[in-house]
Amino acid sequence: MRMGPGRTGMQRMQACVFCEIVAGESPASIFYEDEIALGFMTIGPATAGHAMIIPKKHAPYLADLDEETGRHLWTISQRTAAAIRESGVSCEGINLFLADGEAAFQEIFHLHIHVIPRYTGDPFKVVVDWDVRPSREELDQVAQQISSAYNHMWGGSRERGERL
Numbered sequence: 001m002r003m004g005p006g007r008t009g010m011q012r013m014q015a016c017v018f019c020e021i022v023a024g025e026s027p028a029s030i031f032y033e034d035e036i037a038l039g040f041m042t043i044g045p046a047t048a049g050h051a052m053i054i055p056k057k058h059a060p061y062l063a064d065l066d067e068e069t070g071r072h073l074w075t076i077s078q079r080t081a082a083a084i085r086e087s088g089v090s091c092e093g094i095n096l097f098l099a100d101g102e103a104a105f106q107e108i109f110h111l112h113i114h115v116i117p118r119y120t121g122d123p124f125k126v127v128v129d130w131d132v133r134p135s136r137e138e139l140d141q142v143a144q145q146i147s148s149a150y151n152h153m154w155g156g157s158r159e160r161g162e163r164l
């Protein structure tokens with residue numbers, strides 16, 4: 001998110017660079033477009049071929065995205081991953097990455113999915129203390145918390161083993 005140029009006495013809308021790309025007002029290297037989604041190369045790639053998939057309609061956070069659009073973004077991300085593997089760029093693996101919120105490293109508040117080609121020795125790093133191993137009791141406790149919230153928001157989940 002960045003401010004529009006200049007200041008006047010009138011209240012200005014904050015400009016969104018991804019909305020500007022959708023509108024054709026900012027340059028982008030676009031590789032995919034349909035009615036709902038746009039795919040383009042990020043200007044700050046983790047690796048060569050690092051692509052972004054965005055909804056054309058502005059949605060700052062994951063919670064702002066309608067589920068139908070979310071399904072479509074997933075489909076296009078999945079297809080883009082396959083296209084990257086076919087494309088000839090260095091790619092032994094793929095990461096899909098979505099940052100929802102500042103604490104999750106979201107920097108542009110127009111939701112986007114990163115499709116990142118990976119290869120042995122590439123510069124992409126994820127730093128996590130994988131030595132933390134909670135007890136089963138702790139895992140059950142947090143599963144119960146999430147289950148309660150899920151049921152409150154979306155209705156009950158199925159019992160384990162119940163047929164879909």
Ligand SMILES: [Zn+2]
Nearest residue numbers: 016019058110
């Ligand atoms: Zn936007």
